Amino acid sequence: MAASDSSEASSDHAASEASELAQDASVHASGAEAQKAGDQAVRQPSDQQVQSELGDAQEGSGSPVKRPRNRGRRAIIAACFAVLGAGYLQWNATATDHQFSNMGTVLVCFVLGCYILFQLHCLARMRWNGLVVPLASVFGIVVAVTLFRFEGFSGELVPQYAYRFGSPPPAMRTVEDSSKGQLGVEAVDGAGRVFMAGSQTADAPSYGFLGGDRTGVISTRDFEVPASVNEVQTLWRQGLGAGWSAFAVSGDRAVTLEQRGDQECLACYRLADGELVWMVTHEALHQHLMGGVGPRSTPTIVGNRVFAQGATGMVWCVELDSGQVVWSVDLLALAGWEQVESEEMISWGRAASPLIIDGTICVIPFGGPAANSETGRSLIALNAGSGEVLWTAGEDQISYASPALLNLGGKRQIVSVNERSITGHEVDDGRVLWEAAWPGQSNGGANCAMVVPAGENRFLIGKGYGGGSGLYEVTKSEGQWDANELWKSSRVLKTKFTHAAVVGDTAFAISNGSLEAVGVSEGERFWIQPRRTRLGQGQILVAGDVIIGQAEAGEVVLVAADPDAYRELLRLPALNAKTWNVPTLAGRHLLVRNDREVICFLLPDLEKQLVN
Numbered sequence: 001m002a003a004s005d006s007s008e009a010s011s012d013h014a015a016s017e018a019s020e021l022a023q024d025a026s027v028h029a030s031g032a033e034a035q036k037a038g039d040q041a042v043r044q045p046s047d048q049q050v051q052s053e054l055g056d057a058q059e060g061s062g063s064p065v066k067r068p069r070n071r072g073r074r075a076i077i078a079a080c081f082a083v084l085g086a087g088y089l090q091w092n093a094t095a096t097d098h099q100f101s102n103m104g105t106v107l108v109c110f111v112l113g114c115y116i117l118f119q120l121h122c123l124a125r126m127r128w129n130g131l132v133v134p135l136a137s138v139f140g141i142v143v144a145v146t147l148f149r150f151e152g153f154s155g156e157l158v159p160q161y162a163y164r165f166g167s168p169p170p171a172m173r174t175v176e177d178s179s180k181g182q183l184g185v186e187a188v189d190g191a192g193r194v195f196m197a198g199s200q201t202a203d204a205p206s207y208g209f210l211g212g213d214r215t216g217v218i219s220t221r222d223f224e225v226p227a228s229v230n231e232v233q234t235l236w237r238q239g240l241g242a243g244w245s246a247f248a249v250s251g252d253r254a255v256t257l258e259q260r261g262d263q264e265c266l267a268c269y270r271l272a273d274g275e276l277v278w279m280v281t282h283e284a285l286h287q288h289l290m291g292g293v294g295p296r297s298t299p300t301i302v303g304n305r306v307f308a309q310g311a312t313g314m315v316w317c318v319e320l321d322s323g324q325v326v327w328s329v330d331l332l333a334l335a336g337w338e339q340v341e342s343e344e345m346i347s348w349g350r351a352a353s354p355l356i357i358d359g360t361i362c363v364i365p366f367g368g369p370a371a372n373s374e375t376g377r378s379l380i381a382l383n384a385g386s387g388e389v390l391w392t393a394g395e396d397q398i399s400y401a402s403p404a405l406l407n408l409g410g411k412r413q414i415v416s417v418n419e420r421s422i423t424g425h426e427v428d429d430g431r432v433l434w435e436a437a438w439p440g441q442s443n444g445g446a447n448c449a450m451v452v453p454a455g456e457n458r459f460l461i462g463k464g465y466g467g468g469s470g471l472y473e474v475t476k477s478e479g480q481w482d483a484n485e486l487w488k489s490s491r492v493l494k495t496k497f498t499h500a501a502v503v504g505d506t507a508f509a510i511s512n513g514s515l516e517a518v519g520v521s522e523g524e525r526f527w528i529q530p531r532r533t534r535l536g537q538g539q540i541l542v543a544g545d546v547i548i549g550q551a552e553a554g555e556v557v558l559v560a561a562d563p564d565a566y567r568e569l570l571r572l573p574a575l576n577a578k579t580w581n582v583p584t585l586a587g588r589h590l591l592v593r594n595d596r597e598v599i600c601f602l603l604p605d606l607e608k609q610l611v612n
Contacts, residue, residue: 071119071120071122071123071126072119072123074119075116075119075120075123078112078115078116078119079112079116081112082108082109082112082113082116085105085108085112086105086108086109089101089102089104089105089108090105093512094512094514094528094531095491096466097464097465097466097494097512098156098512098513099155099156099157099464099465099496100466102156102157102158103157106157117133117137120133121133121134146164147163147164147165148161148162148163148164149161149162149164151577151578152289152290152292152578153289153290154536154537154552154578155496155497155513155536155537155552155578155580156513156536156537157290160578162577205250206248206249206250206301206302207248207249207250207584207585207586208248208249208298208299208300208301208353208584209246209248209298209300209353209402209582210499210501210541210582211541211585214353214355214402214404214405214450215452215453215501215502216452216499216500216501216502216540216541216542217501217502217503217541217542218541218542218543218544218585219544220543220544221543221544221545221546221606222543222587222588222606223543223587223588223603223604223605223606224603224604224605224606225546225558225569225570225604226558226570226572226603226604227570228570229570229572229573231604232572232601232602232603232604233601233602234599234600234601234602235272235273235274235589235600235601235602236273236274236599236600237274237597237598237599237600238274238597238598239596239597240256240258240267240593240596240597240598241258241259241260241265241267241294242258242259242292242293242294242595242596243256243257243258243259243293243294243295243296243311243595244292244294244295244296244351244580244581244594244595245257245258245294245295245296245297245298245299245581246298246581246582246583246584246591246593247298247584247591247593247598248298248299248300248301248306248584249271249301249584249586249589249591250301250320251271252270252271252272253268253269253270253271253277253301253320253321254268254269254270254271254584254586254591254600255267255268255269255299255301255306255308255320256269256298256299256593256598257294257295257296257297257298257299257308257310258294258295259285259286259293259294259295260281262283262284262285263281263282263283263284264281264282264283264284264285264294264295264310264311264312264314265279265280265281265282266279266280266281266299266306266308266316266318267279267280268306268320268323269598271586271589271600274598274600277323278322278323279323280316280318280323280325282310282314282316282328284310284311284312284314285312286310286311286312286343286349288343288347288348288349290347290348291347291348291349292595293595294311294595295309295310295311295349296311296348296349296350296351296400296580297309297310297311297350297351297352297353297354298353298582299353299354300353300354300355300356301320302356302359302384303320303359304319304320304321305317305318305319305320305326305384306318306319306320307354307356307362307384308354309331309350309352309353309354309364310350311349311350311351312332312339312342312349312350313330313331313332313335313337313339313342313350313367314328314329314330314331315328315329315330315331315354315362315364315382315387316328317362317384317387326385326387327386327387328387329382329387329389331350331364331366331367331380334366334380334389335366335367335368335369335372335377336368336369336372337367337368337369341369342367344443345367345397345442345443346367346397346398346400346442346443347442347443348400348446350365350367350398350400351400351401351402351448352364352365352398352400352401352402352403353402355402355403355404355405355414356384357405357414357427359384360383360384360385361381361382361383361384361390361427362381362382362383362384363379363380363381363382363403363414364379364380364382364403365378365379365380365398365399365401365403365416365418366378366379366380366392366394366398367397367398372392373395373396374395375392376391376392376393376394376395376430377392377394377395377396377397377398378393378394378395378396378397378398378416378418378423379392379393379394379403379414379416379425379430380392381393381430390430391429391430392430393425393429393430393431393432394416394418394423394425394430394432396418396419396420396421396423397418397419397420397442398418398419398442399417399418399419399440399442399446399447399448400442400446400447400448401416401417401447401448401449401450401451402450403415403416403450404450404451404452404459405427406451406453406459408424408457408458408459408474409457409474409475409476409481410476411433411476412427413425413426413427413433414426414427414430415451415459417438417447417449417450417451417461418438418447419440419441419442419446419447420437420438420439420440420441421435421436421437421438422435422436422438422451422461422472422483423435423436424474424481424483433481434474434481434482434483435483436472436483436485438461438463438470440463445463445464445465445466445467446465447463448463448464448495448496448497449461449462449463449495449496449498449499449500450499452499452500452501452502453502454471454502454507454520455505455520455521457473457474457475458471458472458473458474458486459471459472459474460472460493460500460502460507460520462493462494462495462499462500462509462511463494463495463496464494464495464496464497464512464537465496466490466494467490467494468488468489468490468491468492468493468494469488469489469492469493469494469495469500469507469509469518469523470485470486470487470488470489471485471486471487471488471520471521471523472484472485472486473486487522487523488523489523491525492511492516492518492523492524492525493507493509493511493516493518494511494512495509495510495511496510496512496537497537497539497580498510498537498538498539498540498582501540501541501542501547502520503542503561504563505519505520505521506518506519506520506526506561506563507519507520508540508542508547508561509540510535510537510538510539510540510549511528513534513535513536513537513552514528514529514530514531514534514535515528515529515534515535515540515547515549515559515566516528516529517562517563517566519563526563526564527563527564527565527566528566529559529566530566533557533568535549535550535551535552535557536551536552536553537552537580538550538551538552538579538580539579539580539581539582539583541582541583541585542561543585544561545560545561545562546558546559546560546561546569547559547560547561548583548585548590550579550581550582550583550592551579552578552579552580553578553579554574554575554576554577554578554579554594555571555572555573555574555575556571556572556574556583556590556592556601557570557571557572558570558571558572572601574592574599574601575592575593575594575597575599577594577595577596578594578595579592579593579594580594581593581594588602588603588604588605588606589601589602589603590602590603
C-alpha cells in the first residue's frame with residue numbers, strides 16, 4: 001500500500017515536470033515565432049514606410065532622391081526669394097539707378113527661375129513624367145514667340161515686346177516710297193536727291209537741337225497752355241525712316257535724318273502738311289541691339305544751309321531751299337578708321353549735332369584710333385563753306401555729346417564732353433585751354449549729355465549710369481586756365497540721354513527717368529516727379545514757364561517750370577512706341593518723332609487767348 005502510494009506520487013511528479021517542460025517549450029516557440037515575425041517586419045517594411053523613407057533610397061546613378069514635398073517646398077521658397085529680391089531692387093531703383101536695378105532684377109529672376117524649374121522637373125519625374133516641365137517650357141516659349149515680337153530694349157534695359165496681331169505700327173518709309181510719288185515726289189536725280197515742288201523758305205528764326213541756342217531753354221512761350229487735349233490740333237501724322245534724330249526747323253521747312261533700308265537720308269518736309277520737299281541719300285547703316293537702327297544726330301540750320309552728321313561719320317552741307325549738296329566729308333576716312341573699328345569704340349553711333357560758329361566754322365566730334373591722339377581726335381573743325389579741314393584738337397576719344405559754345409572766363413570757347421574728360425578749346429585753332437576729368441566709356445557707361453550754361457563762367461554737366469551731375473566754374477588767372485568743381489553729386493540730375501535745362505538758379509532735367517528740379521548753386525533737390533507718372537528715358541525742353549516733356553513711352557507731358565512743386569498741366573497722347581528723340585518747338589508747332597513715325601501738333605494761339 002505504501003509502495004503503491006509512492007509509485008503514484010512519483011508518476012504525478014513526472015507528469016508535472018512533463019507539463020512544465022511542454023509549457024516552457026511552448027513559450028520558447030512562441031518567443032521564437034515573435035522574434036522571427038519582428039525580423040521579417042524589419043526586413044520587409046510596409047508601403048507607407050517605403051514612401052516615408054524614399055529620401056534615403058538610391059537612384060540608378062547613386063545620387064540621393066529628395067522627397068517630393070521637399071522639392072515643392074524649395075520651389076515655393078525660391079519663388080518667394082525672387083519676389084522679395086526683385087521687389088527690393090525696384091523699390092530702391094529711384095535712389096540708385098533704374099537700369100542697374102532692372103539688370104539685377106533680371107539676373108535674380110533668371111537664376112531663381114532656373115532653380116524653380118529644376119525643382120519642378122525633379123518633382124515631375126518622381127510623380128508623373130520627367131518630360132512635363134521641359135515640354136511645358138518649350139510650349140510656353142513657342143506661344144510667346146508666336147504672339148509677341150521683340151522690339152529692342154528701353155533706355156533702362158527693359159526688353160520690349162509688341163503683340164503681333166494687334167494694330168500694325170505705322171509703315172516705315174523707304175527711298176522707293178519717295179521715288180514712286182507716294183509723298184508727292186516729282187523725281188530723283190543721279191546724286192541721290194529726291195525733289196518735290198514746294199515753296200521757298202521764308203525768313204524766320206531757326207529751331208534746332210535743344211532749341212535755338214542749344215541750351216534746352218526757349219525764353220518765350222508763343223502758345224497758350226491747353227486746358228485739354230481737345231485744344232491741341234494734329235496737323236499731320238505719318239510714318240518715316242528709323243533713327244533717333246530730331247527735327248531742325250526754319251520757316252516752312254523741317255529737316256531730319258532717317259534710315260531707309262541701307263540708305264542714310266537727310267529729309268526735308270513741309271511744316272504745314274508733312275509733304276516731302278527733298279531728300280539726300282547716302283549708303284550707310286548703323287545698327288546695334290541696344291541702341292537700335294539709324295542716325296541719331298539732329299541737323300543744324302544756319303541761313304540757307306543745313307549741316308548734318310550721320311551715325312557712321314558722314315557729314316553733309318546741303319542747301320535748304322533746293323537740297324543741293326554743297327559738300328560732304330567722311331570722318332572715318334579722315335581718321336583712318338574702318339566702321340567696325342569705330343563701332344567697337346563708339347558702340348551706339350555718332351550722335352552729336354554740328355556746332356556752327358559765326359556761319360563759317362562747323363565743329364563736330366572727330367574720333368579715331370589711339371595713334372591720332374597726338375594730332376587731335378576730340379574735335380574737328382571744317383570750313384562751313386567748303387568742308388575743308390581747319391583743325392583737329394584734343395587727345396581724348398569722343399562721346400555722344402554735342403559741342404557747345406560758351407563764354408567762360410571772359411572768353412568765347414568751345415566746350416567738348418569727351419569719353420573721359422571735358423575740355424575747353426580755342427575757337428580759331430582748337431588749342432586746349434583747360435581740361436576736367438569726367439569719367440565715361442563710349443562702349444559702356446557713356447557720356448551723352450552736353451554742357452549747359454549755369455551762370456557767369458559756370459556750366460552744368462550730367463551723366464546717367466549712376467553718375468549724377470556737377471557744377472564747374474572756369475576762370476583764368478595769370479595766364480592759367482582752371483576748371484574748378486563747385487559741387488558734384490550722384491544723387492541728383494542723373495541725366496542719361498537727355499540734358500538739364502537751367503532757368504535762373506533752377507535746373508530741370510529727367511534724372512534716372514523722373515523729372516526733377518534742383519537748385520544750381522548748391523545741388524539740392526527741390527522736387528522730383530512721382531514714380532507713377534515718370535517720363536522714363538525721354539527728353540525735355542523748357543518754353544518760358546512750361547516744361548515740354550517727351551516721355552520714353554511716347555506721350556507728351558506739359559509741366560509747370562516751377563521750382564516750388566511738381567505740377568502737371570497736361571498729358572497728351574502722342575507716339576505709341578519707344579521715343580528717345582528730342583521734341584522740336586517752333587512757335588506753336590510741336591514736332592515729335594521716334595524711329596517709326598512723326599506727329600506735328602499745333603498748340604493753341606496765345607494771342608487769341610489773350611484777346612478773349
